[in-house]
Amino acid sequence: MTEDYSQYPKHLVAVDCIIFGFDGENLKILLVKRNFEPQMGEWSLMGGFIDSHETSDEAANRVLYTLTGLENIYLEQLKCYTEIKREPTARIMSISYYALINIEKNIQINEQYSAEWVELKKAPDLIFDHNDMVKDAVARLRRRASTGPIGFELLPEKFTMKDLQNLYEAIFDEKFDKRNFTSKINSMDILVNTNEKDMTSSRKGSFLYRFDEKKYNKKTSQGFMFKI
Amino acid sequence: MTEDYSQYPKHLVAVDCIIFGFDGENLKILLVKRNFEPQMGEWSLMGGFIDSHETSDEAANRVLYTLTGLENIYLEQLKCYTEIKREPTARIMSISYYALINIEKNIQINEQYSAEWVELKKAPDLIFDHNDMVKDAVARLRRRASTGPIGFELLPEKFTMKDLQNLYEAIFDEKFDKRNFTSKINSMDILVNTNEKDMTSSRKGSFLYRFDEKKYNKKTSQGFMFKI
DNA sequence: GCAAAAGTGTTAGCCATACACCCATGG
């Protein structure tokens, strides 16, 4: 006896992306203004339907590429939302993904979508269950950021210690002590000082660091655990 | 302009359940022997297709009820698996759920499914990507167990300190020091000593405890954090 | 020379860990 799949219902399945960026001061998310019904003109996450020939990961990457032109972005599946009435016009499941992008990269945001970076804290109400998706994504981001070096995805290649601290303060919405933060980071020994200075923020200038991924991987394979 | 959904492909979407139980010594999972093709006769997780009128949570609860007759079980969504060829005969997405059940409850396992409790460590190879699902579920269980009181879902209402320690040792696959474990649990002050003794395990007998959920909730709302 | 941000160490309290003996009881 072979299973006859035709008796089972099929479903529309979409992906929605929570795209995080950091401008040096605030965490932001990239939102689009819907240019189609339902809820045309309202703010939402960027999403798209999953095609028959692609996985949800591929669909999320495609959606991200379509909007930003970026590839090889940090992207992680979060959760599948399946409430029957989560969209008013049809039963659509959606798998949420969150992405981390360096906001300074030359992003050519596709004009077609009226996308905007908005501060996470000041984000407008979103359609459907997209507010829940964002909330879940922030929780996941915090957890990942505290246990792994994903914060660097949000920074340019070279960054100051202050940038890094600002980033973590934005992610956790919490202030840290400068000396404790610096020595914790330094004690992990996963950054390299480029010996270049960023002279834009002060007269004295502040050193620029790079995340040393090779070193991090090596240390990790020897039992090291990132922890903030 | 309203979106025309008919142009988008629809998908079969299933749920698969990783059902954990604890027998006092070992963590177990409930597996079924497939009685239909493909891969008839091989071990797999218990699963089922999502119907048009139900959410994935409801489908998972239904699958669990069908197999065990149990309702109101701890159940949490894990991840959506969408590889095109994850099943050989059709493109089927699957949302995994993990469940925690008290193995001592009068479970009437539905004979129809040839289900068996097997020790997690000795689990056979499973079909499709079910091995990955189990691995992901164990990781999630460990995380949840270390930060919340979900372990009690796996124990009978009354349990000894030894039971509790055995449980956490099984979950984390790691031995703990008896005195440190006891004092950590006691310092959280979320158990009540029933002043009954379990006389089956020793001459002296060991006290039976209950998890005090009310107290836990109250403490939690005041900032308490469970931590093991 | 002064304003503004960068950089840098020490201390005290807390928590995690390591560790061993007496107790109660049934047989």
Add this chain to the structure above:
DNA sequence: CCATGGGTGTATGGCTAACACTTTTGC
């Protein structure tokens, strides 16, 4: 009375958190 598992306290080292002054340099 003895064998078996149950129950209990202390000391140490490491980590976290609190805290303030000096340096550099452009203006």
